[in-house]
Amino acid sequence: MKISEIEREEFLLPGNAACHGCPSSMALRTVLKALGGKAILVVPACCTSVYMGPYPNSAIRIPVFNTAFAAAAATASGIRASLEMQGDDTVVVVWAGDGGTYDIGLQALSGAAERNEDIIYICYNNEIYSNTGIQRSSATPYGAWTTTTWKGKKEHRKDVAEILLTHNVPYVSTASIGYLGDLYEKVRKAREIRGFRYIEIHAPCPPGWRFPMNRTVHIARLAVETGMWILFEYSEGRFSFTGASDLIAKGKKKMKDVQEYLSSQGRFSGLTESEIREIKKYINDRWNRLVGIRDHELPSFIRLSAQNALG
């Protein structure tokens, strides 16, 4: 879809306190447009709790309930239950960072997914705790500098979107702030589905990743073009790649060398040759895994991986 087709009305107001070039605010602006102003937002501790602005003002034009770091999915479950008892079908949406999703909030997220709560959970993944000043999260990629991994992170990231696939929920997708039209469409689609929906948005953060603030969109696209971030959608039992990732998967577009992505950001400046090889291997393995999911019906993929684990 074209950017020009996106809703004009603004629900995230200009003058909010996000950094210049903030991917989270770009994504939230688009998400709120896709929700069309009829939703309740639940926000745990993260950059958004700051840039929405201080009381008595707010930069967000829909109801927002701030909650504790670990509590987002559970708070949303409670709000949904309450609305249900009142016969109100307003959409309840969690808006959380990767720290609040991958780490401290994972238990509540998994619980809500397993209960198939009728909520949309959106994670904007900037691959760090940026609110507390660029510390590693379990979404931080291998080799990246952060203020708690000065010599580069020694572990690969885990992948919560894949974890959610195994929860058997109705809808899971990944998106990127490099492709706002795609994000807009995914939120519109998720809005029409009932039950637990998960959307994760890749969100390059200029101060955290060490790149100039006018390069956010460029770097987000590079991530997809080099296979460091893969766009997919799982809905009604079908898994597919979307957008640029789909073109790469179909061979209509050549995957770029990840070197271009790594050298665009200060956080990877300390990488050694062998670490770069490790990152290439990671990209390759992950592609193959996701292609495996696409080519099987998902439940058999889950069964397959369970068999592998047993065997």
Next chain:
Amino acid sequence: MPEVKMLTGNESAAFSAMNSRVRVIAAYPITPSTPVVETLSKLIENGEMRAKLIRVESEHSAMAACIGASAAGSRTFTATSSHGLAYMHEMLHWAANARTPVVMSVANRAIGPGWNIWADLSDSLSQRDTGWIQFYCSSIQEIYDTIAMAYRVAENRKVMLPAMVCYDGFVLSHTTMPVELTGFDGFLDEYDPNWKLDADNPFTHGNILLPIYFAEFRHSIQKAHDRALKVMREVEEEFLELSGRRVPLTIEEYKTEDADIIVVAMGAVASEARVAVDSLRNKNVRVGLLRLKSFRPFPEKDIRRVLDGKRVVVFDRAISPGSGGQLYTEIRAALAFSDAKIVPRIVGIGGVDVTKRTIEKAIFERKIWIKEVIM
């Protein structure tokens, strides 16, 4: 005549939640409060109660869900004990500061290690500073009555604070008594929130509070506690009219008027102390009992009025290591400028039985009053 049923303390809590028209419950099991949610599950699944039960994956989530549900305009309830309550700690602060009038029953239990499932008030007293109203019940009927009354206080526009209704684990949670299931029509009808999350009327709740506003909000919570004392007395009167029972929410006095010695206690220990008082009165010892029903707000003025100039023996069923009994410390602070002579006694820790004999011994055995744990 209202229906009378043989109920355990936990069932009594569940029936009260049902009759209080609770609409959202989120809960996680823990001994000894598990049967509260089991009973509610059954009532809901049988269609006797109209509510949504969220079977969450932890107590942190249980409290978060109750806060969310309350903020979205429903009356909410949960039940927990011990480690579960400790695990909620962060969200207890959240509920109070968010001014969501959640009500929760707490079957009091010690906190490990080692694992101990028996009565001890350490769990709820550790939550003293969260901003929650705290009531301590002494009987199973009182659990039933107090939960409904707690909603009236919590949801009062001048209060708007969460409240916990506590009762000693097993001693009250698992024993059975006939309970009069008074209906609450006219006393407690459907929840009518003065604010709620509403897409047609958007506002942001809980965003950054600059220091001056934060201080103002905290001050308003302190003021709400002060006002709650008055509201509690009004609710007592209304409940008396409804049920014919005088159920205290602040303090209860028993034979204090002419007493030389006054025993101070909360919860099940206070029930036992009442028996001890009667027995000592038969021996012409002038003893009375001051039972604290509400620990937060702390009914300081009432305490001063009753205890000034007396010999006071304070019984705690918990300990704040490095200091002593929490109730003792607070009573002493309230009586700082009075002539009362106050002695601390710590009893019944981790479920140790507290008998009439324990209480008499604690009053008389020594001339020099010391801080002592009575086994």
